[in-house]
Amino acid sequence: MRTTPPIRVRNLVAAFGDNVVLRDVSLDVAAGEILVIMGGSGSGKSTLLRHMLGLLKPVSGDMELLGIDTASATDKQWMALRRRMGVAFQSGALFSSMNVGDNIRLPLRERTGLDPETIDIMMRIKLDVVNLPGCEDLMPAELSGGMIKRAALARALIMDPELLFLDEPSAGLDPVIAASLDELLLQLRDATGMSVVVITHELESAFKIADRICVLDRGEVIALGTVDEVRNSDSERVQALLTRKVESPKFEPQAYLQQLIGASSARRVN
Template sequence: MNVPDSSAQNQVLMERSIIKVKGLTARFGESTILQNVSFEVEKGEIVIIAGGSGCGKSTLVRHMIGIHQPAAGSVVIAGVDVVNASSRDLSYFRRNIGVLFQSGALLGSYTILENVMLPLQEFSGLSLENVEQVARLKLSLVGLSGYGNHLPSEVSGGMLKRAGLARAMVLDPKVLFFDEPSAGLDPITSAELDRLLLSINQGLGTTMVVITHELPSIFNLAHRVIMLDKEPKGIIAIGSPVELRDKSKDPRVINFFRREPLGQE
């Protein structure tokens, strides 16, 4: 397995922060979406990225996981400088993060089991038999032990999210990223998914970064919330959901948690 050098690994083990974003600026053409964004995430934390439409939530995460390169700033995750990483360190980085996109991003022509097996086949070096065993274990962990031979089109939206989660978890990553995991789900299924994420976080100590605007999920999951706003193109508040709801003086934060338009009494 490719890993950063031992001194970098030892430093990661000693530090509480597993994610460090510093001075991140995101631009597309002449348009600046995020400007000078900085924060850290501690090991084992669940951090929610919240804010109104167009504030840059998905843009931030896509820069963090290396899909886009920032115009300025740095992202360090699990000891890897994502912006300037060598191919060797990028391989280590990709093995240590998992991502669940809104759609689940499963391949429609593959069974659910085959979808979950894909990252193992690419990164693990395990035999096909062991790859299948590990994939079935992850499906069992998310409550899909009887659905491995189904195609994505043959299961419900909630099951698709669980299958996507199993695939994101299959390499036992240090950090999981979620882009609107409850999108398209009914309230009961959404609450069940929240409970599953909590059990994984508490049982495995997995750090999670979650994009969502759903208040029930924010209060169910978050240790801290990072709130973005499109006017300053960056962070306007960081804190626990209760702190932001009850103590913030910023009308944008207050109105987000009270679900009131700005300017309304």
């Protein structure tokens, strides 16, 4: 029996005014799968993430999260969906006026009727899971970069989500801390069976954690497959991204000189 994937995107088109950012994007994320979305700056990966989170509406196309058509979902359905989703943003997005414990408790306080003692127990469990035991009284300003990422992950996990979205989880971290976060993510996926979408430009991390990789370039999916399939892709654009090959702009000296002369003449006339 074939089941509907927890995340299903079909022919998604996104634009800001006349600027088309995503073009006919289609992908699935299976249950218990880690899908890594990669691409250069301006490729559309962050825009795709925002659409998955319901923060933006597409120009056209369809998307389903946990069997719910997001285009026709009511506010009540979106609220229910978000209780089943966890998000950790690139900066961590911890509230600077709250200590770590209160940051992690917040979703439970806002979205459940659990008593304070139960919420406190769940908060401490999640801090243990991300290897931050006893840090609940620290303020975000007292945390290192790696600790902020872990605290943000603990908050994303506090509702035991079925879908987890991570935006650049290892960006700016030293290799040892980044590797430990990658290992933690794999352990969490194996223990909970949740589906995970990771936005990253870190190749080493992507190759370690991904079940499949989606490569975006100029708003289009140019590769979608296993790590080996993407690594062995025949696409020059994919290989340029993987090898960090710089795409040199074409430069015609004579045409550039004529452009400068024309601009200078126009200024004199005005």
